């Protein structure tokens with residue numbers, strides 16, 4: 001059931017004890033939206049816990065409240081389970097351990113909302129833009145704490161105001177959050193920080209680069225050995241999506257044996273459609289999926305799917 005913003009706000013207002021969660025492999029928007037909403041709801045006097053079933057990268061340690069994010073280990077009771085920045089299929093054990101009714105808040109066009117209450121706005125650059133709107137709807141003033149978290153999700157999902165999803169709304173929201181004490185340089189420096197080892201590994205990853213579809217697509221292919229060596233591939237795809245003439249960029253890595261993860265970025269081709277065809281999802285210009293097969297097969301399969309999608313777009 002699709003909700004409108006006032007109904008989503010009403011569902012939050014009506015709950016006293018809430019569990020907030022977001023997707024595994026959490027990014028700035030997943031962490032920013034759960035923590036941002038946690039601050040807003042606590043400012044309303046509600047009892048709020050945040051669960052994310054994954055490690056939180058150290059880049060986020062500057063965010064107020066990050067130390068309160070818990071891993072789900074035992075059953076918990078709540079009036080409402082708020083699932084942010086994903087459909088509930090990517091929240092790990094949090095879903096199994098909470099039997100509270102779900103309120104899903106998301107901006108992914110691939111979220112079909114089947115069988116649950118969903119507030120979806122695919123025109124928003126980040127789930128954090130929706131949290132910003134909800135705070136206003138609930139008439140809760142921002143604080144430096146909530147503003148830092150919400151700003152981080154907005155900034156990271158729109159490539160620090162550079163991607164096509166950056167709208168006047170995005171910049172106005174960010175500007176308003178700055179009035180509450182957000183320092184953009186502090187956030188961006190924390191987000192872009194990498195270890196020496198990871199920067200070294202970037203050169204190994206670049207060595208795996210291959211172009212296909214006549215130079216309009218490019219991929220980095222981190223096999224099992226290389227994937228195990230590299231602790232974080234955050235931002236790796238950005239090194240190659242800048243290549244002249246490239247529309248689609250791909251990063252393929254191994255999570256474990258026979259479990260490969262593909263990340264895609266594009267300037268025009270709908271990569272969300274490709275990701276959805278493998279059970280993943282995302283946005284038109286940024287999407288991801290998991291391929292449960294050996295690395296060599298995953299590589300051939302995803303290259304073939306990208307080639308076919310690009311052929312189709314050129315004909316259409």
Ligand code: AMP
Nearest residue numbers: 263264280281282283286287288289290
């Ligand atoms: P990533 O390549 O992991 O940075 O993801 C790009 C975009 O696609 C992000 O907005 C993700 O939330 C989304 N995404 C990635 N993997 C999936 C998936 N398996 N299902 C749905 N959305 C995904």
Ligand code: MN
Nearest residue numbers: 027029030085
């Ligand atoms: Mn996300």
Ligand code: MN
Nearest residue numbers: 029085126127
């Ligand atoms: Mn997002």
